[in-house]
Amino acid sequence: MSALDRLLERRAGPWSGRVWGLVLNLVANAVALWGVSSVMRTGGGWTWVVAGCAATVACLAVLARPAPSPGSDE
């Protein structure tokens, strides 16, 4: 099991890494949309758009990893 898989499956506080990843993805989506809204209103805010989109792509790339077999925990 790779370090990334361990991170996704391990419990941290109330939730597993996968749930925290989903929360992080939601925050990234909100940042990107905040940027889009800012661009539409003022013409500025591209940094938020790029940061939000990049974080979203990173979250999706990690969260799409299938869970490893139950026997491969160590």
Place this chain on the structure above:
Amino acid sequence: MNYPIARKIPRAVLDAEADRLATIADAPAHRRLGGYARLAGPGFMGAALTLGAGTLTSSMLSGATFGYRTLWLIWLSAGLGLFMMAAMARFTCRGGFRVIPAQNRRHSWIVGSLMTGLVGTAAVAVIFNFGQVALGTHLIESLAPFAGFAFPAETNWIIYCAVTSWLILSYGRRGGRGTRLVEAVMKGGIGIMILAFGAVLLVVGVDWDAAARGFFVPWLPGGGEGLDLFIASSAAAVGVMDWVFFHYAGLGRGWGRRHESLARFDLIAGLFLPFVVINFLMIGVFAATLFPQGITPDSAPELAAALMPLLGPTWSQVLFYAGFLAVPITTTVGMSLAGAMAIHEAFGWEPDTSSWRWRVSALLPQVAFLAAWNARPVWLVIAIAAFLSLANNVVGWSMYLLLNDRELLGADRCRSYLWNLGILLQVTLLNAIAVTYVFNRLGWWR
């Protein structure tokens, strides 16, 4: 078999179906597809449920406002929804569990019973049925003069509710024959829509070049309007109710491990293709008629009325109305069944289709007969829309987590990166709906 509705199907019938599936699994492709088409059902029911007044009004408006240019959104949104629907097929066929109780156990009753069952499915069934009844009774009223008499919505709702109630109460009865009857009506409804809208499209003509461009070349209106249209269309084609209904309708047919290929066929041939074809036809009709004239009415009845003078012969007007009438009828039936299944799961009741509890739950959406007088519970619509906007993504998260749950699914969990990615893309679009809703309320959106 852990779903009571399936237990009413005689063992011999289920065994015969399993034998038939085993036989056609090794048959040549054309015979296999034909065999699957005869055995499929929940996917067609899902399409009939999804293709309701809201979806088709949105297509009509899209065609009247943007012509063929948004056709690509149809296959994209329906295609994206297939990843989540395949997860529901996995839960049905290989999971051996019922999804709402599983959510209750793994993610709390707030996510399972409340968000998925009561709000995401049962409340939506009641609220959205107002739109179906309003459209259905209006269409009956519009059709009656062609037969030489008047039949206003204020009285024809009795016919509408009687027919749909009979179908709703037939489900799960008479040893599975009632279920097959409802499935046959749903399939027939989809067939009528395709024939009627297809014939009308032939009458009004198609600009094939523009249609092909619209189907394959992505285009959106500029600014926030384009973003709103993209997010709403991409995420809303297949939602929580469709996920729940497909899962439980499959369980109601006694689907198990041997049915997963059939379930996937059903998703593509029964759900995806009818959804794409019927929306294509509807957009095409309005792109060819109202769009060139710049007419963009607001509601389905206004859109249909504006279309009539442009259809030419009387038969094509009747055909359009008749095909359109199949839309609310099949959606009312599908939503009512989904609502009854969800209510029973949310409260932990065993579904017994001959019980009073089932009948009351299933007929609850018929309170929408009030729509015949233009009555709509506006405050309830606003509250449900708000809750749905904020909760749908959480239900999507829950389904993704169940599919990757090693304890729950073991070796049958998702093992495909692409499958997970497809589900996550849909979840991200649902997140975007929730975020834009909040931004809108705070006055931050545009």
